[in-house]
Amino acid sequence: WEKVVLHRDVKASNVLLDADFNGRLGDFGLARLYDHGENPKTTHVVGTFGYIAPELAKTGKATTSTDVFAFAAFMLEVACGQRPLKVHGFDDKILVQWVLEKWQEGAILEASDPRLRGEFVAEEMELVLKLGLLCSHYNPVSRPSMRQVMQYLDGDAMFSEVFIDDAGIGMAALMGNGISNEFAMTFPSSSSENISANALSGTESLLYMGR
Numbered sequence: 001w002e003k004v005v006l007h008r009d010v011k012a013s014n015v016l017l018d019a020d021f022n023g024r025l026g027d028f029g030l031a032r033l034y035d036h037g038e039n040p041k042t043t044h045v046v047g048t049f050g051y052i053a054p055e056l057a058k059t060g061k062a063t064t065s066t067d068v069f070a071f072a073a074f075m076l077e078v079a080c081g082q083r084p085l086k087v088h089g090f091d092d093k094i095l096v097q098w099v100l101e102k103w104q105e106g107a108i109l110e111a112s113d114p115r116l117r118g119e120f121v122a123e124e125m126e127l128v129l130k131l132g133l134l135c136s137h138y139n140p141v142s143r144p145s146m147r148q149v150m151q152y153l154d155g156d157a158m159f160s161e162v163f164i165d166d167a168g169i170g171m172a173a174l175m176g177n178g179i180s181n182e183f184a185m186t187f188p189s190s191s192s193e194n195i196s197a198n199a200l201s202g203t204e205s206l207l208y209m210g211r
Helices: 054-059 064-080 095-104 122-134 146-154 170-175
Strands: 003-006 015-017 023-025 032-035 184-186 194-196
Touching (some): 003 064, 064 095, 095 122
Antiparallel strands (some): 184 194
């Protein structure tokens, strides 16, 4: 019977490469181990700004779906060569929103990292980008499990972009139609404080009441 591991801080800087360039997820300092069906009793929001799922920001409860959301941010960051969230005054940029717009335009490959100079398998890049969108869905129930994600990436399951609901993709849905300069996350389970992106513009990591 498998245990459920909640990493709670999946991000690019926590993925290490071995000698064969295989990715290894590290830094399990915030991780928790649970039995299947057990309700995680975490009440504090921990993680890194830009990788935190909307429901985690609202309830403080980490789940396997919040890890999938963070993995989506990681996939898009690597594929696009850009951070999940850039806050520069009125020139904010949300990566998943931008990739979503490229998908809507039928030009999703334009979101790939230009430094790659097109030296990649187009079908594989397209899969990673579209899977990143699906895993960023605002509704955790609409996100695939991590097992399904691996099946898609390994080619053991057929991915269909019909799964992508452009009305409910991650931060885009959380923030409305436009990119808000006052994006705020509320933590009702642990504090009444609102933390805005402007206030955190120089903060890479948001470890609210964490380690």
